[in-house]
Amino acid sequence: xxxxxxxxxxxxxxxxxxxxxxxxxxxxxxxxxxxxxxxxxxxxxxxxxxxxxxxxxxxxxxxxxxxxxxxxxxxxxxxxxxxxxxxxxxxxxxxxxxxxxxxxxxxxxxxxxxxxxxxxxxxxxxxxxxxxxxxxxxxxxxxxxxxxx
Numbered sequence: 001x002x003x004x005x006x007x008x009x010x011x012x013x014x015x016x017x018x019x020x021x022x023x024x025x026x027x028x029x030x031x032x033x034x035x036x037x038x039x040x041x042x043x044x045x046x047x048x049x050x051x052x053x054x055x056x057x058x059x060x061x062x063x064x065x066x067x068x069x070x071x072x073x074x075x076x077x078x079x080x081x082x083x084x085x086x087x088x089x090x091x092x093x094x095x096x097x098x099x100x101x102x103x104x105x106x107x108x109x110x111x112x113x114x115x116x117x118x119x120x121x122x123x124x125x126x127x128x129x130x131x132x133x134x135x136x137x138x139x140x141x142x143x144x145x146x147x148x149x
Contacts, residue, residue, distance in 0.1 A: 015125075016145040028130040030054055030084065030094070031144055046130070049092040055124035057089050062119045062148040064099045067112040067127065071103065072141040079103040079131045081110060083117065083146065086124040094128065119148075 015033035019040045028046040032039040034056040041054045049055065069081045083099040086092065099117040101110035119125055127144050 015148055016143065018141065018143045028128060031127045031129065032056055033126060033144065033146055040129075047094050049086060049094065049124075052086070052090045052092060052124065055084075055086060055126035058119070058123055058125050058148075059121060061121040062123075062125060064097065064117040064119065064146065064148055065114060066145075066147040067099055067101055068109070068145045069101060069103060069111075069127075070109040070143050072108070072139070074106050074108045075103050075131075077105055077131050077133045079129055081144065082128045082130075083112075083119075084126055084128045085119045088122060089124075091124060096128065 019031065027042050029040050029042045030049065032041070032055050041050060044050055064083050067081065067083055080100060080102050083097045084094045085097060086094055097117045097119065098115075099112050101112040103110045125148065127146065129142075
């Protein structure tokens, strides 16, 4: 094996989750992009985590450069996906960032690609999904990827 070029920088893998949902009623949920399970938690109270364990803690800060969301079927009402943060290891109050995309009625994907959003060190980070009416794409699979450097 040759020596590694010190001028090249490896980009970190994106944070991501793939989750299968059987149907939806109007709600706001958050996705834990480091989860090995479904990663989706429906919030009891919009704007507040059910527990600090709903999202992963980031020791270092993060610069969000891109958010991609794709689903296995088109939605029948707009779904908004927003990168969110919660201050501190045990915080529960959600602060939305400006990094967001809308999966509009009749589509199955959305992308946010800038400007970059900086999230300071010491925050829980995740993606929030919200929509306002019943929407039941049966066996709906959603995949969310976030570039956070």
